[in-house]
Amino acid sequence: MPGKINENIKSIRELKDYTQEYMALRLNITQAGYSKIEKGTIALSCDKLEEIVSIFEMDLISIIGFERGLYFKSDYLKSKSPVGQDNLSNIEVLYRDKIALLERLLDQTDKELKNYKDRYGGL
Known part of the structure; x- marks a missing residue:
């Protein structure tokens, strides 16, 4: 929400x-x-x-x-220990979140580019 x-x-x-x-x-x-x-x-x-x-x-x-919950996993991270294997898991989660964000931004950019091309004719 x-x-x-x-x-x-x-x-x-x-x-x-x-x-x-x-x-x-x-x-x-x-x-x-x-x-x-x-x-x-x-x-x-x-x-x-x-x-x-x-x-x-x-x-x-x-x-x-x-x-926020789609991008920040702070509740998950707070439940993990800051050392050892849990720390590696935290890093993996952060990178997965960043990758998901970048993919969403790329999709949004692609849609906006398509709209501009449709509107102004593939300059």
């Missing part, structure tokens, strides 16, 4: 390895101000949301419908 928009923004930022400082800089706000957006302690304006959509290079529907 998708989370709140602010939680989704935080998860996507983490997934993209963007820092709060980077996001704040791109949004022309302070890091503390950006942190408040992720915490949901201030209202997110439509303009800022559009900027975030642009920074993430995603569409708004994908951000709203983002499901």
